[in-house]
Amino acid sequence: MVYRFYTLALFKVWQMKRDIKIGEIIREFREARGLSQMRLAEMVGVSYQQIQKYEKGVNKISIERLKQVSDALNVPINLFFQSENWMVSEPKAIYGKITEEEEALLQLFRKIKDKRLKNTILKLLKTLAK
Structure with missing residues (x-):
């Protein structure tokens, strides 16, 4: 009880x-x-x-x-x-619906275990997005 x-x-x-x-x-x-x-x-x-x-x-x-x-x-x-x-x-x-490319990018990014590699990728993306 x-x-x-x-x-x-x-x-x-x-x-x-x-x-x-x-x-x-x-x-x-x-x-x-x-x-x-x-x-x-x-x-x-x-x-x-x-x-x-x-x-x-x-x-x-x-x-x-x-x-x-x-x-x-x-x-x-x-x-x-x-x-x-x-x-x-x-x-x-x-910010709205996610595209197939964005979803694929996110799924691949989440598979990366190395934090330093993730940070490097983020820095690269920030540079490319300017």
């Missing part, structure tokens, strides 16, 4: 953290797009107070509503579930 209660309590904590992280990601994408809570609310069909509650993690967001939000923000819904660590900084790096 104690084990079951403990498991349920851990699950509730995980759910709360998940709701907060999803809310943070919504806020980051909204701000990156230059949208107010009011404008996003209009696009989704809810009140701006509801958007506030989603962003703070006070209210859970249904998958259907999250799909509406992701469509309004023009981001794939899977970005809200990228990592078990619920990394929030990733949405800031996304």
Whole structure:
């Protein structure tokens, strides 16, 4: 009985953290797009107070509503579930849809284990991009 209660309590904590992280990601994408809570609310069909509650993690967001939000923000819904660590900084790096070439470059770059080599490649790319 104690084990079951403990498991349920851990699950509730995980759910709360998940709701907060999803809310943070919504806020980051909204701000990156230059949208107010009011404008996003209009696009989704809810009140701006509801958007506030989603962003703070006070209210859970249904998958259907999250799909509406992701469509309004023009981001794939899977970005809200990228990592078990619920990394929030990733949405800031996304400036629209990634091309096939960009995806291939990222996949290859992630396979490189040597940090010095990665830094050298980054320096080269920065030089080439000027």
